[in-house]
Amino acid sequence: MKVIKFKEEDLDSAPTILVLGYFDGLHRGHQALFDKARDLAAEKNASISVLTFPESPVLVFKKFNEDLFKHLTSPDKRLALFEENGVDFLYLTDFTSHFAKLTSHDFIQKYVSHLNIAAIVVGFDYRFGSDHGELSQLSEYESYQIAQVSDAGEKISSTRIRQAVLDGDVSLANRLLGYDYEVSGIVVHGEARGRTIGYPTANIESKHYQYLPAIGVYVVDIEVSGVRYRGMASIGYNDTFGGKNKTLEVNIFDFHDEIYGESVTVYFLKLIRGMIKFDGVDALITQMNSDEKLSREF
């Protein structure tokens, strides 16, 4: 997949299926658009292009807070998901005040018309341009609007998945995403207490703006240097020890190596329980023994 800043002179000239949207998380609802795009691409011998934005359009409309930078995936994972879904050309353009003022007609003139469009695919609720144009506006092109995908009778949406993650319901998030919710980060030093209680934990700090699941203990997989291990994670303040910082820590099963400074990815599989403030370290260890048993059996 080629990632290209949208400029008229840099566009590929071969016929292409254009998929439009922002696609945070590229969940099962989004994947339905790419299923259709792949069918069309095969039928018309065309490539697949996406025209999207590096950051959320909401940044242009709302007072800033850090949450507006947050995504369901890291930037790398976002690219990998587009690639897995068959995208050949990912065109990026900044969503700015100027961009927001374009009418649907301007958008077609300035962007869509410069591509060699074989067909356009959008989602059921797609609107574009300052006049909130509908698909009919694109009627000069062969265009397809994909029906909403539901799960348990409710629409699959990035908002619903974000809420599931924040509630700690990673099982639901994973089902709606169609893959395991993951957070990437770097292994940093903690209090060096883990090893003294028989459960060393890799403390993971994320540089990306991602949603961290709710405080609690989780069954996880963790990828270290390309190998995926089972483990158990804690998200919280280490209440038993009066911790002040919220940490994401993973005890990795059948693993014995120093990995400070390594980039790792944590895949959240299931919420085990909430955080408990124990009276002493022995009670914590007993609880962690049973967390381990459950996590290994998952």
Ligand SMILES: Cc1cc2nc3c(=O)[nH]c(=O)nc-3n(C[C@H](O)[C@H](O)[C@H](O)COP(=O)(O)O)c2cc1C
């Ligand atoms: C699976 C798991 C469950 C945990 N559960 C709790 C808990 O219920 N209460 C708590 O205070 N700390 C809990 N912890 C966090 C430990 O307090 C923490 O890992 C330990 O203090 C080591 O910290 P360090 O890595 O900074 O040295 C848990 C950690 C793991 C890996």
Ligand SMILES: Nc1ncnc2c1ncn2[C@@H]1O[C@H](COP(=O)(O)OP(=O)(O)O)[C@@H](O)[C@H]1O
């Ligand atoms: N099975 C394991 N799970 C997690 N980390 C491990 C494991 N074995 C060794 N380590 C190493 O030990 C470190 C964790 O030890 P710990 O005593 O908890 O110190 P810290 O407080 O710095 O995290 C990890 O960052 C990693 O480098």
